[in-house]
Amino acid sequence: MQLVVENLSVSYGKIKALHGISFSVNQGEIVTIIGANGAGKSTTLRAISRMIPSEPGSKIEFMGESILKYNTDKVVSKLGISHVPEGRMIFGNLTVTENLTLASFARKDSGEVAKDKKWVFDLFPRLDERREQLAETLSGGEQQMLAVGRAYMSGRKIMILDEPSMGLAPLLMLDMFDALKEINALGTTILLVEQNARLALKFAQRGYVLENGRLVLQGPASELLDNPEVKKAYLGA
Amino acid sequence: MEYFLQNLINALQWGSFYAVISIGYSMVYGVLMLFNFAHGDIFMVGTYIGFGIATLLLALSSAFLPGWMIFILTVVVTMFLASFVGVFVEYVGYRPLRGAPRASAAITGLMIGIIFETGNLIILGAQRFSFPPLMESVSYNIGGVYFTNVKVLIIVASLVMMLALHTFIQKTKWGMAMRAMSYDFLAVPLMGVSINVIAPLTFAIGAGLASVAGILYGQAYPVLDPYMGILLGWKAFVAAILGGRGSIMGAALAGYLLGFIEIFVAMVFPSTFRDLIAYSIILVILTFRPRGFFGMAHSTRLRL
């Protein structure tokens, strides 16, 4: 198993956001965690990329190594974990190209960097047309593409994504998931958290359901799609 | 007219000091969202380092090195050494307080400043040093306007440094990371960029620039004093705010504006009134432009 999370707890002050959750992701897999507003999805991803500290007793291992000894920048540059954060967090005062360049800051393989950048521009032609444009002038969908492209530049072993469908028109959403499939096909594992459960479960191989900081269900995505409880709570059926 | 041009050169000279020093405030603010109130004293320490290096080089090598070589060497070595002062201040003063309330970080700067001032007094004693001239002063008279090569050097060297800095910030990946920090510092580590690299680098550049300002200052006003950084530092801080928090271009322009206002006030009024009137004018400007000239949009900075 590539990513193993065991007994992960996170608190914001007195508010406990995660109550000891455990899950794992295999190399090359597409896994999703679905859940409602405030379930703790973003918190889970932030704990993995070490943007927030986890509580003692939590265990997060990546390729057999505990990531808890690393800071965020090392989690990304050394372990190859890239995080597409909630709300995109692109650098609006930098151009599209600069955003991608910055994401390869710590990489030494400059030949590969150039190839990866070209690949990103091929994957998202809309970004290619807007290379020299300031990122804050991009549309929401284009910014989301940039956030994904940037993550691809920063680390390619596993990409963790926080609601990449947010704010996208239905057609663009499908394009986005197609792009993620292509990234996955090149060997990048994908862990995705989503409120859009139907879309996420159609896309992923396995899924987990997060409720109030606890994982309450898990299984193959197709089974979760058919699960009556999931249907009732998340698929609006 | 000659009188005006003469003062214009003086204004550019003082503006250069303010501009180069205020950039140090502005850069640190852009990257870490705090004002480094030790910066004036970093300027002082940098000036003393420059003094030490210049004195040493003149004693050792003035026989076989031309004057301009000694000047360049002094600048390069001083910048290098002074940058460690900046790194030290970040590491000892600010890093442990990251995430602490802003006021704590502000007083850290003040305390480090006091430590530098009194430390200087203890180490070097109360005697006053004089910055050795690194070039022979030559006066020119063009159409009735008198100026010296030292003034020209100060103005040109400052412009060159600011251009170099601009290029660094626009063209290199480190500069890119600094600009990214000023937009959304929470996202920067997600790019694999360590804040523990970018923050000290920013302090180092600010200190390096301030130390060169110190060498240039020493050429125009050679008397050194452990407290020489206080007033200059405050004025440069005013320029940084007037330019717009975090805007390097703004800080530089406001630095020159300060120089102009001071000199032209002194043209009209007795010189004892200079700062009183000059800073009243700036107070009025700030009343109309409370964000300064180029205030940054910190749209996403306080999230998570």
Ligand SMILES: Nc1ncnc2c1ncn2[C@@H]1O[C@H](COP(=O)(O)OP(=O)(O)OP(=O)(O)O)[C@@H](O)[C@H]1O
């Ligand atoms: N910075 C914070 N300070 C305090 N509480 C927080 C903070 N961030 C999240 N929380 C709380 O932690 C819980 C989980 O939040 P989280 O952002 O992980 O939810 P989410 O599943 O991502 O929700 P959404 O779908 O709305 O993005 C919520 O109760 C939230 O209020």
Ligand SMILES: [Mg+2]
């Ligand atoms: Mg969320």
